[in-house]
Amino acid sequence: MALTDQAFIQYSRQILLADVGEHGQNIFSQSHVLIIGVGGLGNLAAQYLAAAGVGQITLVDGDTIERSNLPRQLLFSVEDLGSNKAQVAAEKLMQAYPDSHINSLQHYLTLDNAPEIFNARQQFSLLLDCSDNFSTRQLINQLAIEHQVTLVSASAANFQGQLLSVNQQLRPDTGCYHCLYPSDMGVSQSCQTVGVLGPMVGTLASMQALMSLNLLLSLNAKADQRQVSGRQTQVDDQPLLGQLYRFDGAKFTWRQAKLTRDPDCLVCSA
Amino acid sequence: MINILLNDEAVTVAVGTSLTQVLERQTIALNGVALVLNAEVVPRSRWSHIMCQHDDKLEVFSVVAGG
Numbered sequence: 001m002a003l004t005d006q007a008f009i010q011y012s013r014q015i016l017l018a019d020v021g022e023h024g025q026n027i028f029s030q031s032h033v034l035i036i037g038v039g040g041l042g043n044l045a046a047q048y049l050a051a052a053g054v055g056q057i058t059l060v061d062g063d064t065i066e067r068s069n070l071p072r073q074l075l076f077s078v079e080d081l082g083s084n085k086a087q088v089a090a091e092k093l094m095q096a097y098p099d100s101h102i103n104s105l106q107h108y109l110t111l112d113n114a115p116e117i118f119n120a121r122q123q124f125s126l127l128l129d130c131s132d133n134f135s136t137r138q139l140i141n142q143l144a145i146e147h148q149v150t151l152v153s154a155s156a157a158n159f160q161g162q163l164l165s166v167n168q169q170l171r172p173d174t175g176c177y178h179c180l181y182p183s184d185m186g187v188s189q190s191c192q193t194v195g196v197l198g199p200m201v202g203t204l205a206s207m208q209a210l211m212s213l214n215l216l217l218s219l220n221a222k223a224d225q226r227q228v229s230g231r232q233t234q235v236d237d238q239p240l241l242g243q244l245y246r247f248d249g250a251k252f253t254w255r256q257a258k259l260t261r262d263p264d265c266l267v268c269s270a
Numbered sequence: 271m272i273n274i275l276l277n278d279e280a281v282t283v284a285v286g287t288s289l290t291q292v293l294e295r296q297t298i299a300l301n302g303v304a305l306v307l308n309a310e311v312v313p314r315s316r317w318s319h320i321m322c323q324h325d326d327k328l329e330v331f332s333v334v335a336g337g
Contacts, residue, residue, distance in 0.1 A: 037337055039337050040337060041337040042337070129337075130337050131335075131337055132335065132336050132337045133335055134333065134335040137335055154337065155333075155334040155335055155336055155337050156334060156336055156337060157334050157335070157336030158334075160331075160332075160334045161334065162333075162334045175313070179311075179313050180304055180311055180313070181304060181333045182301075182314060184301055185301055185302065185333055186299060186301055186302040187332075187333055187335050190335055190336045191336035191337070192336075194336075196336060201336075201337065204337075244306075244311060246331065255306075255329065256309065257306040257309050257310060257311050257329070258309065258310045258311065259311050260310055260311045260312065260313060261313070262313030262314070262315050262316070263313075263315070264313070264315040265313070
Protein backbone atom coordinates (compact mmCIF):
# COMPACT_ATOMS: atom_id res chain seq x y z
CA MET A 1 0.00 0.00 0.00
CA ALA A 2 1.49 3.35 -1.03
CA LEU A 3 1.97 5.93 1.68
CA THR A 4 0.23 9.29 1.36
CA ASP A 5 2.44 12.35 0.83
CA GLN A 6 1.59 13.51 4.33
CA ALA A 7 2.55 10.17 5.87
CA PHE A 8 5.75 10.09 3.85
CA ILE A 9 6.75 13.48 5.27
CA GLN A 10 5.63 12.72 8.81
CA TYR A 11 7.51 9.43 9.05
CA SER A 12 10.41 10.40 6.78
CA ARG A 13 13.11 10.01 9.43
CA GLN A 14 12.17 6.43 10.15
CA ILE A 15 11.44 5.59 6.50
CA LEU A 16 15.03 6.70 5.81
CA LEU A 17 16.25 3.74 7.83
CA ALA A 18 17.14 0.82 5.58
CA ASP A 19 15.41 -1.58 7.98
CA VAL A 20 12.16 0.40 7.86
CA GLY A 21 11.55 2.03 4.48
CA GLU A 22 8.02 2.32 3.09
CA HIS A 23 7.50 -1.39 3.60
CA GLY A 24 8.30 -1.12 7.30
CA GLN A 25 6.09 1.91 7.70
CA ASN A 26 3.24 -0.09 6.20
CA ILE A 27 3.96 -2.87 8.69
CA PHE A 28 3.66 -0.35 11.54
CA SER A 29 0.39 1.03 10.20
CA GLN A 30 -1.09 -2.47 9.86
CA SER A 31 -0.01 -3.57 13.33
CA HIS A 32 -2.20 -3.85 16.41
CA VAL A 33 -0.38 -3.69 19.73
CA LEU A 34 -2.01 -4.61 23.04
CA ILE A 35 -0.67 -2.74 26.07
CA ILE A 36 -1.58 -3.93 29.56
CA GLY A 37 -1.04 -1.15 32.08
CA VAL A 38 -1.01 2.58 31.38
CA GLY A 39 1.28 3.74 34.16
CA GLY A 40 4.84 4.97 33.70
CA LEU A 41 5.74 2.27 31.18
CA GLY A 42 2.46 2.23 29.28
CA ASN A 43 2.30 6.03 28.93
CA LEU A 44 5.57 6.39 27.09
CA ALA A 45 5.58 3.06 25.24
CA ALA A 46 2.11 3.80 23.85
CA GLN A 47 3.12 7.32 22.88
CA TYR A 48 6.22 6.16 21.00
CA LEU A 49 4.27 3.47 19.15
CA ALA A 50 1.43 5.83 18.23
CA ALA A 51 3.92 8.48 17.15
CA ALA A 52 5.70 5.91 14.97
CA GLY A 53 2.44 5.27 13.13
CA VAL A 54 1.36 1.96 14.65
CA GLY A 55 -2.15 1.64 13.25
CA GLN A 56 -3.99 0.29 16.24
CA ILE A 57 -3.23 0.19 19.95
CA THR A 58 -5.43 -1.23 22.69
CA LEU A 59 -4.81 0.11 26.20
CA VAL A 60 -6.04 -1.81 29.24
CA ASP A 61 -6.07 -0.30 32.73
CA GLY A 62 -8.68 0.04 35.44
CA ASP A 63 -6.67 2.50 37.50
CA THR A 64 -7.45 6.17 38.00
CA ILE A 65 -4.94 9.00 37.76
CA GLU A 66 -3.47 10.16 41.05
CA ARG A 67 -1.26 13.13 41.85
CA SER A 68 1.68 10.82 42.69
CA ASN A 69 1.57 9.50 39.08
CA LEU A 70 2.36 12.84 37.46
CA PRO A 71 6.20 12.82 37.75
CA ARG A 72 6.48 9.79 35.44
CA GLN A 73 3.15 9.40 33.61
CA LEU A 74 3.69 12.31 31.29
CA LEU A 75 0.47 12.12 29.28
CA PHE A 76 -1.45 13.08 32.41
CA SER A 77 -1.88 16.46 34.08
CA VAL A 78 -3.61 17.86 37.14
CA GLU A 79 -6.90 18.24 35.25
CA ASP A 80 -6.95 14.47 34.69
CA LEU A 81 -6.84 13.48 38.37
CA GLY A 82 -9.50 10.89 39.17
CA SER A 83 -10.07 9.89 35.53
CA ASN A 84 -9.32 6.47 34.08
CA LYS A 85 -5.76 6.08 32.79
CA ALA A 86 -6.58 4.09 29.65
CA GLN A 87 -9.36 6.47 28.65
CA VAL A 88 -7.35 9.67 29.13
CA ALA A 89 -4.26 8.24 27.41
CA ALA A 90 -6.36 7.06 24.44
CA GLU A 91 -8.01 10.46 24.05
CA LYS A 92 -4.74 12.38 24.20
CA LEU A 93 -2.85 10.03 21.91
CA MET A 94 -5.58 10.03 19.26
CA GLN A 95 -5.63 13.81 19.31
CA ALA A 96 -1.85 13.99 18.85
CA TYR A 97 -1.47 11.05 16.45
CA PRO A 98 -4.62 10.68 14.33
CA ASP A 99 -3.03 7.92 12.18
CA SER A 100 -3.22 5.64 15.19
CA HIS A 101 -6.53 4.28 16.43
CA ILE A 102 -6.41 3.81 20.19
CA ASN A 103 -8.94 1.59 21.97
CA SER A 104 -9.29 1.87 25.73
CA LEU A 105 -10.54 -0.86 28.03
CA GLN A 106 -11.17 0.75 31.38
CA HIS A 107 -10.74 -2.22 33.66
CA TYR A 108 -7.93 -4.34 35.04
CA LEU A 109 -6.96 -7.49 33.17
CA THR A 110 -8.29 -10.62 34.87
CA LEU A 111 -8.60 -14.25 33.84
CA ASP A 112 -12.37 -13.72 33.66
CA ASN A 113 -12.33 -10.74 31.31
CA ALA A 114 -9.41 -11.95 29.15
CA PRO A 115 -11.77 -13.54 26.56
CA GLU A 116 -13.25 -10.08 25.97
CA ILE A 117 -9.79 -8.85 24.93
CA PHE A 118 -8.48 -11.97 23.20
CA ASN A 119 -11.33 -12.85 20.87
CA ALA A 120 -11.57 -14.01 17.28
CA ARG A 121 -11.93 -10.45 15.99
CA GLN A 122 -8.62 -9.31 17.45
CA GLN A 123 -5.25 -10.36 16.09
CA PHE A 124 -2.52 -8.71 18.11
CA SER A 125 0.91 -8.18 16.58
CA LEU A 126 2.53 -7.79 20.01
CA LEU A 127 1.56 -7.83 23.67
CA LEU A 128 3.34 -5.30 25.89
CA ASP A 129 3.44 -5.99 29.61
CA CYS A 130 3.48 -2.55 31.24
CA SER A 131 1.78 -3.69 34.43
CA ASP A 132 2.92 -2.94 37.95
CA ASN A 133 2.49 -6.18 39.85
CA PHE A 134 3.76 -9.75 39.74
CA SER A 135 0.43 -11.59 39.55
CA THR A 136 -0.70 -9.58 36.51
CA ARG A 137 2.67 -10.26 34.87
CA GLN A 138 2.13 -13.99 35.35
CA LEU A 139 -1.37 -13.75 33.86
CA ILE A 140 -0.09 -11.77 30.86
CA ASN A 141 2.59 -14.41 30.24
CA GLN A 142 -0.01 -17.17 30.38
CA LEU A 143 -2.29 -15.31 27.92
CA ALA A 144 0.60 -14.57 25.54
CA ILE A 145 1.35 -18.29 25.36
CA GLU A 146 -2.32 -19.30 25.01
CA HIS A 147 -2.91 -16.81 22.22
CA GLN A 148 0.48 -17.19 20.53
CA VAL A 149 1.43 -13.53 20.75
CA THR A 150 4.98 -12.24 21.17
CA LEU A 151 5.34 -10.81 24.68
CA VAL A 152 7.51 -7.76 25.34
CA SER A 153 7.78 -7.36 29.10
CA ALA A 154 9.35 -4.35 30.81
CA SER A 155 9.54 -3.42 34.47
CA ALA A 156 11.16 -0.81 36.68
CA ALA A 157 11.40 -0.01 40.38
CA ASN A 158 13.97 1.82 42.44
CA PHE A 159 17.05 1.96 40.16
CA GLN A 160 16.49 -1.46 38.58
CA GLY A 161 14.89 -2.16 35.23
CA GLN A 162 14.30 -5.38 33.32
CA LEU A 163 13.24 -6.07 29.74
CA LEU A 164 12.63 -9.29 27.85
CA SER A 165 10.71 -10.65 24.88
CA VAL A 166 9.56 -14.22 24.34
CA ASN A 167 7.55 -16.17 21.79
CA GLN A 168 6.87 -19.87 22.32
CA GLN A 169 6.26 -20.59 18.64
CA LEU A 170 9.41 -18.93 17.36
CA ARG A 171 11.82 -19.57 20.24
CA PRO A 172 10.50 -22.36 22.49
CA ASP A 173 14.05 -22.99 23.74
CA THR A 174 14.08 -19.66 25.57
CA GLY A 175 10.98 -20.43 27.62
CA CYS A 176 8.64 -17.89 29.13
CA TYR A 177 8.37 -15.32 31.94
CA HIS A 178 7.41 -18.09 34.38
CA CYS A 179 10.57 -20.07 33.55
CA LEU A 180 12.59 -17.07 34.71
CA TYR A 181 10.34 -16.04 37.57
CA PRO A 182 8.18 -18.89 38.91
CA SER A 183 4.89 -17.65 40.34
CA ASP A 184 5.82 -18.66 43.91
CA MET A 185 8.68 -16.13 43.98
CA GLY A 186 8.85 -13.55 46.70
CA VAL A 187 8.59 -10.04 45.23
CA SER A 188 9.96 -7.13 47.17
CA GLN A 189 10.35 -4.36 44.61
CA SER A 190 7.42 -2.26 43.43
CA CYS A 191 7.35 1.48 42.74
CA GLN A 192 4.93 1.94 45.65
CA THR A 193 7.26 0.36 48.17
CA VAL A 194 10.76 1.29 46.97
CA GLY A 195 10.13 4.39 44.85
CA VAL A 196 11.34 5.25 41.36
CA LEU A 197 12.51 8.22 39.29
CA GLY A 198 10.48 9.17 36.22
CA PRO A 199 13.35 8.76 33.74
CA MET A 200 14.12 5.31 35.15
CA VAL A 201 10.66 4.08 34.08
CA GLY A 202 10.94 6.16 30.92
CA THR A 203 14.22 4.48 29.96
CA LEU A 204 12.65 1.04 30.19
CA ALA A 205 9.52 2.23 28.34
CA SER A 206 11.68 3.66 25.55
CA MET A 207 13.63 0.42 25.27
CA GLN A 208 10.38 -1.54 25.29
CA ALA A 209 9.00 0.62 22.45
CA LEU A 210 12.27 0.34 20.51
CA MET A 211 12.31 -3.43 20.94
CA SER A 212 8.66 -3.57 19.86
CA LEU A 213 9.25 -1.64 16.64
CA ASN A 214 12.27 -3.84 15.85
CA LEU A 215 10.20 -6.96 16.49
CA LEU A 216 7.31 -5.76 14.33
CA LEU A 217 9.77 -5.39 11.45
CA SER A 218 11.71 -8.61 11.95
CA LEU A 219 8.74 -10.84 12.78
CA ASN A 220 6.91 -9.64 9.67
CA ALA A 221 10.00 -10.18 7.54
CA LYS A 222 10.18 -13.72 8.89
CA ALA A 223 6.48 -14.30 8.23
CA ASP A 224 7.00 -13.14 4.61
CA GLN A 225 9.88 -15.60 4.22
CA ARG A 226 7.75 -18.43 5.60
CA GLN A 227 5.00 -17.60 3.11
CA VAL A 228 7.51 -17.77 0.28
CA SER A 229 9.19 -20.98 1.45
CA GLY A 230 5.87 -22.48 2.58
CA ARG A 231 7.28 -24.01 5.75
CA GLN A 232 7.44 -23.20 9.42
CA THR A 233 10.99 -22.64 10.58
CA GLN A 234 12.34 -21.84 14.00
CA VAL A 235 13.57 -18.30 14.07
CA ASP A 236 17.24 -18.33 14.89
CA ASP A 237 17.99 -14.87 13.57
CA GLN A 238 15.86 -12.91 16.03
CA PRO A 239 18.54 -11.46 18.27
CA LEU A 240 16.04 -9.74 20.55
CA LEU A 241 13.75 -12.68 21.24
CA GLY A 242 14.65 -14.78 24.26
CA GLN A 243 17.05 -12.29 25.81
CA LEU A 244 16.84 -10.69 29.24
CA TYR A 245 18.22 -7.16 29.61
CA ARG A 246 18.78 -5.65 33.05
CA PHE A 247 19.55 -1.98 33.58
CA ASP A 248 21.00 -0.45 36.73
CA GLY A 249 20.00 3.21 36.63
CA ALA A 250 22.36 4.19 39.46
CA LYS A 251 25.52 2.57 38.02
CA PHE A 252 24.38 2.97 34.40
CA THR A 253 25.17 -0.62 33.48
CA TRP A 254 23.29 -2.98 31.17
CA ARG A 255 23.55 -6.74 31.50
CA GLN A 256 22.27 -9.25 28.98
CA ALA A 257 21.54 -12.95 29.37
CA LYS A 258 19.96 -15.63 27.22
CA LEU A 259 16.68 -16.92 28.61
CA THR A 260 16.31 -20.68 29.04
CA ARG A 261 13.21 -22.84 29.04
CA ASP A 262 12.51 -24.63 32.31
CA PRO A 263 11.61 -28.22 31.39
CA ASP A 264 9.49 -28.30 34.58
CA CYS A 265 7.71 -24.98 33.89
CA LEU A 266 4.04 -25.22 34.87
CA VAL A 267 3.03 -22.70 32.19
CA CYS A 268 4.93 -23.29 28.95
CA SER A 269 6.02 -26.90 29.49
CA ALA A 270 2.72 -28.17 30.89
CA MET B 271 38.61 -25.13 46.04
CA ILE B 272 37.60 -23.10 42.98
CA ASN B 273 37.07 -19.42 42.40
CA ILE B 274 33.85 -18.01 41.01
CA LEU B 275 32.41 -14.52 40.62
CA LEU B 276 29.11 -13.90 42.38
CA ASN B 277 27.61 -10.56 41.34
CA ASP B 278 31.13 -9.38 40.41
CA GLU B 279 32.64 -10.38 43.76
CA ALA B 280 35.20 -13.18 44.05
CA VAL B 281 33.97 -16.15 46.06
CA THR B 282 35.76 -19.42 46.80
CA VAL B 283 33.71 -22.62 46.90
CA ALA B 284 34.52 -26.30 47.24
CA VAL B 285 34.71 -28.49 44.17
CA GLY B 286 31.29 -30.03 43.58
CA THR B 287 29.34 -27.11 45.05
CA SER B 288 25.95 -26.77 43.35
CA LEU B 289 24.31 -23.47 42.46
CA THR B 290 21.76 -24.12 45.19
CA GLN B 291 24.53 -24.56 47.76
CA VAL B 292 26.21 -21.31 46.67
CA LEU B 293 22.99 -19.41 47.37
CA GLU B 294 22.37 -21.21 50.66
CA ARG B 295 25.87 -20.39 51.91
CA GLN B 296 25.24 -16.74 51.09
CA THR B 297 21.90 -17.01 52.96
CA ILE B 298 20.04 -15.96 49.83
CA ALA B 299 16.39 -17.10 49.83
CA LEU B 300 16.03 -19.53 46.94
CA ASN B 301 12.48 -18.42 46.07
CA GLY B 302 13.44 -14.75 46.03
CA VAL B 303 15.95 -14.65 43.18
CA ALA B 304 16.68 -15.59 39.58
CA LEU B 305 20.10 -16.74 38.48
CA VAL B 306 22.30 -16.19 35.44
CA LEU B 307 25.32 -18.42 34.91
CA ASN B 308 27.84 -17.25 32.32
CA ALA B 309 25.28 -15.01 30.57
CA GLU B 310 22.58 -17.68 30.46
CA VAL B 311 19.55 -17.90 32.73
CA VAL B 312 19.38 -21.11 34.75
CA PRO B 313 15.80 -22.02 35.77
CA ARG B 314 15.42 -22.71 39.49
CA SER B 315 14.57 -26.39 38.89
CA ARG B 316 18.11 -26.90 37.52
CA TRP B 317 20.09 -25.20 40.29
CA SER B 318 20.71 -28.29 42.39
CA HIS B 319 21.90 -30.25 39.33
CA ILE B 320 24.58 -27.80 38.20
CA MET B 321 28.00 -27.76 39.88
CA CYS B 322 30.17 -24.64 39.89
CA GLN B 323 33.18 -24.63 37.58
CA HIS B 324 36.33 -22.54 37.98
CA ASP B 325 35.83 -18.93 36.80
CA ASP B 326 32.04 -19.25 36.58
CA LYS B 327 30.27 -15.91 36.56
CA LEU B 328 27.08 -15.99 38.61
CA GLU B 329 24.56 -13.17 38.68
CA VAL B 330 21.80 -13.32 41.27
CA PHE B 331 18.97 -10.81 41.16
CA SER B 332 15.39 -10.21 42.25
CA VAL B 333 12.36 -9.86 40.06
CA VAL B 334 11.38 -6.26 39.34
CA ALA B 335 7.63 -6.03 38.87
CA GLY B 336 6.90 -2.28 38.95
CA GLY B 337 5.90 -0.15 36.03
